Amino acid sequence: MxxxxxxxxxxxxxxxxxxxxxxxxxxxxxxxxxxxxxxxxxxxxxxxxxxxxxxxxxxxxxxxxxxxxxxxxxxxxxxxxxxNAYAASPQENIINNYSINWSKSTVLPLNCKFQNIIPTSLQSGNIRYLGINFSPRLLDLVRLNHIPLLKTIEDDLTRWNSLPISLMGRVATIKMMILPKVNYLFLMIPNKPSIAWFKSLDSNISKFLWKSKTSRISLKTLQKLKCSGGLELPNFYHYFLANRLQYVSRWMKSNRSDSPWLDLEQTLCGKLKISDLPLISSSIKHYNCFKSLTISNYIENYMHAIWSCMPVQRFWQTICEDLSTWFHCDIQVSPKLCILGDISELNIETNISHIVLTALCIAKKTILMKWKSKNDLCITHYRNLLLDHISLGRMSATTKNQLTTFESLWSPLISSIT
Missing domain, CATH: 1.20.58 (Methane Monooxygenase Hydroxylase; Chain G, domain 1)
Known part of the structure; x- marks a missing residue:
């Protein structure tokens, strides 16, 4: 106390x-x-x-x-x-054991005019730091970095073209010598190169792979996995998308270390519209995917076109009744099952669930093929598409020596349709 x-x-x-x-x-x-x-x-x-x-x-x-x-x-x-130390020797100021050489320093003014308050002369304009050319304007980053890199890659591939390297060795060369350089730019620069830039890069790589001769295998085939018949050649556009998508997970998950930066940006930016963003050059357009041809002033949405329309409702009812008869189970009509493919409430085996999902996908295909005139929806058309799918599956099973398993799985449905 x-x-x-x-x-x-x-x-x-x-x-x-x-x-x-x-x-x-x-x-x-x-x-x-x-x-x-x-x-x-x-x-x-x-x-x-x-x-x-x-x-x-x-x-x-x-x-x-x-x-x-x-x-x-x-x-x-x-x-x-x-x-006092700065006044005595302004060119070599020692602050926390770091020396600043002002004669070799570069200033990049952003959103303001630079006023030189230091007695030594400084450069101003674009600067280069860690291999990246920076500019005050974001739109100049592609011109300053991606275009010169493309020219460097073209010169390197032309110089290596005469080397006695096999096709697999040339693919490995692209992975080791070209991919890291391009990936570094994708990671450090937010701008997207033009489609022409990617096409030019693919063209130079194709010339290098086939020694400036006519290509015998397309780049899309070479970019597939080895188990799919390719050589895993890098798809640079996919690498660009992967570098952009890596930030999505950071946006979805809160990180305490980012909160001070977010608060600072929010204070500096204030209220912004999407049209105010620097990298968006045009307004976002609205497209109506489904528009009725018979009634000019009536615009359909996706749910009406594939579910809530009365002819479509009758079609889904017939589909679910057929599936219930074929597999001796009770399949109720619901958007959760028919549109989303959620079979968690169905008490059926795993093999049968695969057939049910396939049948529902073919039903949606039938609806989308007839969405302009829904009164033409016919169960016969649906069954013909289903039989075509079964025929293709039988041929695939024959090549894999799995015909017996396929017929035992699909026999209840085939016997009911035919």
Missing amino acids: FATQHTQCYTGHTTCKQDFINYFKREWAIYLEQNNLPEISPCVLWEAGKAVMRGKIISYCAHKKNKEKTLILELEQKIKSLE
Whole structure:
């Protein structure tokens, strides 16, 4: 109680400091050790203790203030010494053991005119840092970086074209010598190169792979996985998309380290519209995917075209009744099943669920083929498409020696349709 009363009276902001509490306990223990004698009454001991501890607290606060004043004076002296050092030799200023060579420094002014306040002359304009050419305008980044890189790649591939390297060796050369350079630009620069840039890059790579002769295998085939008949040649446009998509996960997940930057950007930018963004050159257009041809003033949406229209509802009802009959189960009509393909509520086997999903996909294909005139929706057309799919599946199973398994799986449906 004594500590609480007096720390609130004399120290104010120091009550929460652990060092002050430890100091107070230590001084109180020393006082009791020296004065707690049998001949001294507790009342006298208490009154004298309050006076002693009051003096200790005043001494402690005065010491803290003197220490703060000393630190402020030391900082002021260091600042003055730095100013004197800069005035004596402005070209080589030592700040925290780092030297600044102003004669080789470059200034890149952003959104303002640069005023040279340093006595030495400085360069201004585009700068190069860590292999990237920077410009005050975002639109210039592609011209300053991607175009020169494309020219460098073209010269390198032309120089390597005469080397005795096999096709697989040339693919490996692209992976080791070209891909890291292009990937670095994709990672560091937010701008998207034009489609012509990607086409020119693919053209130079194709010439290098086939030694400037007519290509015998397309780049799309070479870019496939080895298990799919390709050589895993890099698809540079896919690498660009992957570099852009890596930020989506960061946007979806909150990160405490990014919050100060977000607050700073929000304060500087204020309220922005999508049209104000620097990399969007045109307004976003709205496209109506489904428009009725019979009623000019009626515009359909996707859900009406594929589900809520009355002819489509009757078609879905027939499809679900057929599936229930074929597989001896109860399949109810619902958008969750028919449109989204959610079969979690169906009590059927895994093999049958695959057939049900296939049948529903073919039903949606039938609807989209007839969406202009939905009254022409016919179950016969749907069954013919389903039989065509089964015929293709039978041929694929024959080549894989899986015909017996295929027929045992699809036989209930085939016998019901035919």
